[in-house]
Amino acid sequence: MSKSDMFEASGSTCSLSFIDDLNPSKDMWNLKARIIRKWMQMFRMELILLDEKGCKIQAGIKGPLISFFDSQLQEDSVVVLSRFGVGENLDPYKVVNHAYKINFYRCTTVRPVVGWEGVEYGFKLISxxxxxxxxxxxxxxxxxxxxxxxxxxxxxxxxxxxxxxxx
Known part of the structure; x- marks a missing residue:
């Protein structure tokens, strides 16, 4: 996927960003990612997302929104996320080495897609x-x-x- 790749959303064409492009300056991003890990933590659902460049970011969904998104987010699936927020990752025990974290809103959309050109699971073997x-x-x-x-x-x-x- 190149940065100029586009996808069709509700009759309009939107550009996709990579994880390295994300920052808190705006709330309406579009990201194609593979869900490589999903788990529940207290009253939150947490995800690890991987883009086609191999970059990872943590995403969080607060309690009231879990039932809305749970069935749409399956491990190993590839999705396009739209209209989510990005904030600082202030977790004391980070599970990925990224300064930011994705936050799902009520207006966040999840669209399953076919086709993946990146690494499968986001790890590499090291001697x-x-x-x-x-x-x-x-x-x-x-x-x-x-x-x-x-x-x-x-x-x-x-x-x-x-x-x-x-x-």
Whole structure:
């Protein structure tokens, strides 16, 4: 998708923005994104959205609007969001490394679309040597999966363990 890509909405043509373009200066954005994570947190629904450039942003939906949007927002689906707000991400524990967060309004629209030209899930594999060298400082969390060689050598099956570090 190029920045000049357009989509048809209610008889008019609107341009799409990328996540890096978003800022609090206006409330009426149009964004094509893949929903890579959805969860409930207290009286809010939270989402992680991914654009075709591979950038991620967190989105929040307040309690009264959850029932309106819940069925329209499914993990792994691709949607065009329109008429949402953007504010500072002041969460004490950020789940994505982005200064802003998307806020859904009553007037926010969600339109399912077909076609995706970006990365599927927003992660990339990083070699252990880069982590050891401290070259992953911009990552919030790194998860490393390792096979337990001793168990494999003893014939006890293939057990997969994970270790998590904040870098």
């Amino acid at each position: 252990h040597s880069l982590i050891d060298k401290g070259e992953c400082q911009d990552l919030l969390t790194v998860v490393i999966w390792t096979y337990m060689e001793k168990l494999l050598k003893k014939g006890k099956g293939s057990t997969l363990n994970s270790k998590m570090w904040n870098v």
